[in-house]
Amino acid sequence: MKILLLEDEFMLARSIRTYLLSRGHLVDHYDNGQEVLEVIESQAHDFYILDINTPLIGGLECLKVIAEKYPDTPKIIISAYHDVDYISDAFSFGCSDYLKKPFNLKELDIRIHHLTVQAKPKIEQVNDPIIHLSNHYTFNKENYLLYHDGKVQQFTKREYSLIILFVSNLGQIMTDESIRSFIWDGEDTESSTIRSLVNRVRAKLKEDLIQNIRGFGYIMKRGDFV
Known part of the structure; x- marks a missing residue:
């Protein structure tokens, strides 16, 4: 799959990207929301992983735009925030799952697989492999x-x-x-x-x-x- 990753913590982003590449995925990494909003205008991805607190434009704002443009594509919000209001906002804006930092990369992989299997029937209707x-x-x-x-x-x-x-x-x-x-x-x-x-x-x-x-x-x- 082609995955978009929005994460401004360099070491965490590197770890996630390296792990997902080892799992056979393609990963486009961005460290600020402004670049993400520019990219999604011309490129579609199979999966989105978005941190909430990122420079220029936050992950929740990106999520709203992505959810409107690609409603059937899975999206995971990752964040150190444990406030229920952030979690509530994330789901109301269209996220598929919420993962709290710190997390195990294997757990991320499991959630990606689960959401992909759920979304596959919808995506296959519009995406020719x-x-x-x-x-x-x-x-x-x-x-x-x-x-x-x-x-x-x-x-x-x-x-x-x-x-x-x-x-x-x-x-x-x-x-x-x-x-x-x-x-x-x-x-x-x-x-x-x-x-x-x-x-x-x-x-x-x-x-x-x-x-x-x-x-x-x-x-x-x-x-x-x-």
């Missing part, structure tokens, strides 16, 4: 595999991670930093190493789906359809 990238290429969001004319394409684990990043952000420029953050979890990685990975994937593709935007990064667009 197959993304058509061109007449020949499709990507399956359920097994995270790329197909060419119905045949699974062979890539290394890291190459597939790059493809997942691009497919999850179709039409958006991926900078070296965004690739470094997703593939290497923010570790210091040379731009030449990132460029080499992108070039290997492009060389294996039978169509020019990934383009180099000089001075900015890379972008994946859907190919031509006839």
Whole structure:
């Protein structure tokens, strides 16, 4: 799944993101609500994890907007607040569950799984798991595999991670930093190493789906359809 995480505590956000990545999820992390409100205008996610007390715009305000735009998508509020008024507000604004800090990451995983199973029948009605990238290429969001004319394409684990990043952000420029953050979890990685990975994937593709935007990064667009 593609998960949006709003959390301004760096160490907690890093722990949550690392754990969810290990569980096979894609995680877009933001440390302030203003960025979240900008992102949701153009991107949909499969799950939202929102802290209440965040800079610029708080999680509850983000929750109201997200719930209106994506009412059937699961949303968890996480907070150190134990006041019943905060909990009441969270549920009245559309949250699916409320998790008090500190919490065990396994508990978060259990709640994500439970809410996803509950929401799946509704989401499946509007979300096709197959993304058509061109007449020949499709990507399956359920097994995270790329197909060419119905045949699974062979890539290394890291190459597939790059493809997942691009497919999850179709039409958006991926900078070296965004690739470094997703593939290497923010570790210091040379731009030449990132460029080499992108070039290997492009060389294996039978169509020019990934383009180099000089001075900015890379972008994946859907190919031509006839």
